[in-house]
Amino acid sequence: MRFSPLIKDILNKALDGAILTRQEILHMLGIRLPSLEAGLVMASADFFTREACGGRAEVHAQVGLNCSPCPNNCLFCSFAASNQVFQREEEMAVEEAVLRAQKVEAEGANAIFLMATGDYPFGKFIETAREVRVRLQPDTVMVANTGDFGLKEGKRLKEAGFTGIYHAIRMGEGKDTKISPETRKKTIEAAKESGLFIGTCVEPVGPEHSLDEIAEKILITREIQPCYSGAARRITIPHSPLEKYGMISEYRMAFLVAVVRLAMGRELIGNCTHEPNLLGAASGANLFWAEAGANPRDTEAETSRGRGWNVKSCIRLFREADYEMRKGPSVIYSKNHRKT
Numbered sequence: 001m002r003f004s005p006l007i008k009d010i011l012n013k014a015l016d017g018a019i020l021t022r023q024e025i026l027h028m029l030g031i032r033l034p035s036l037e038a039g040l041v042m043a044s045a046d047f048f049t050r051e052a053c054g055g056r057a058e059v060h061a062q063v064g065l066n067c068s069p070c071p072n073n074c075l076f077c078s079f080a081a082s083n084q085v086f087q088r089e090e091e092m093a094v095e096e097a098v099l100r101a102q103k104v105e106a107e108g109a110n111a112i113f114l115m116a117t118g119d120y121p122f123g124k125f126i127e128t129a130r131e132v133r134v135r136l137q138p139d140t141v142m143v144a145n146t147g148d149f150g151l152k153e154g155k156r157l158k159e160a161g162f163t164g165i166y167h168a169i170r171m172g173e174g175k176d177t178k179i180s181p182e183t184r185k186k187t188i189e190a191a192k193e194s195g196l197f198i199g200t201c202v203e204p205v206g207p208e209h210s211l212d213e214i215a216e217k218i219l220i221t222r223e224i225q226p227c228y229s230g231a232a233r234r235i236t237i238p239h240s241p242l243e244k245y246g247m248i249s250e251y252r253m254a255f256l257v258a259v260v261r262l263a264m265g266r267e268l269i270g271n272c273t274h275e276p277n278l279l280g281a282a283s284g285a286n287l288f289w290a291e292a293g294a295n296p297r298d299t300e301a302e303t304s305r306g307r308g309w310n311v312k313s314c315i316r317l318f319r320e321a322d323y324e325m326r327k328g329p330s331v332i333y334s335k336n337h338r339k340t
């Protein structure tokens with residue numbers, strides 16, 4: 001068994017700092033798993049990430065502010081009204097959100113995400129964010145994970161003290177969700193114009209997604225010019241219409257993390273995966289999320305009692321992968337998100 005000249009050419013091209021074409025990305029996505037070539041892709045991505053971030057990983061912690069039946073009905077989400085997981089609205093008190101944020105800050109999270117469902121009132125989100133902001137250290141990085149918005153709202157997020165947002169054009173967007181890819185793109189443009197950094201990811205990937213769609217979404221994340229990309233699998237929501245497709249393995253997810261890493265160019269510091277796993281950390285991921293409160297992949301309203309990882313366990317996984325941990329505010333969500 002020998003490596004094909006084509007995969008060697010693609011990886012050498014990426015190592016030389018060149019940007020890979022759609023065909024080259026598609027070729028990598030088509031590699032059989034498990035195989036020597038898949039291992040070579042994963043090892044190359046691991047090398048890229050460690051080199052770009054100086055061997056330092058980050059943990060970001062998300063506080064989910066509410067769980068309620070959301071009319072946007074993204075089929076992969078436990079908040080989707082049509083999935084009937086959460087039948088009534090529940091909201092975290094502002095003081096509780098502050099305490100959760102302070103807790104993860106003290107535990108060493110490099111950035112704190114506030115997340116709300118797509119239909120959560122924007123004004124309320126800003127009010128909570130302001131209160132959290134003043135009760136955190138001034139240099140703690142805050143990131144908004146909320147529904148779509150325009151330029152006015154983007155500026156308000158910036159004024160409220162957010163450094164960036166998390167936003168993605170999801171797998172099956174517009175088909176498995178009631179949100180069009182254009183709406184997502186407009187939000188990202190508004191955020192950029194407001195001076196916010198964009199974190200994104202190729203997600204949520206299921207076994208039914210074609211290589212063409214995965215390649216398309218990888219290219220979209222690259223065009224966004226985010227502060228990080230990555231890959232995450234779909235977690236099955238019981239009785240949802242997508243349950244019949246099942247889930248991809250952590251191994252396949254780690255392979256996708258590696259392909260995304262190589263497609264994003266050599267200088268980008270951050271590459272994420274979710275949920276946290278050791279294979280991902282050895283295949284090019286240097287960013288995990290801890291979660292508290294509501295979580296769109298969980299059927300438990302308080303995810304720290306369900307699927308959610310805490311900061312300490314994320315750090316432990318990275319240490320098992322021989323990463324050092326970045327201390328203090330996130331570098332990924334900063335103007336230094338590319339290695340210079």
Ligand code: SF4
Pocket residue numbers: 070071072073074077078079080081116117118119147177296
């Ligand atoms: S992913 Fe967001 S917009 Fe879609 S159903 Fe869930 S909360 Fe609503």
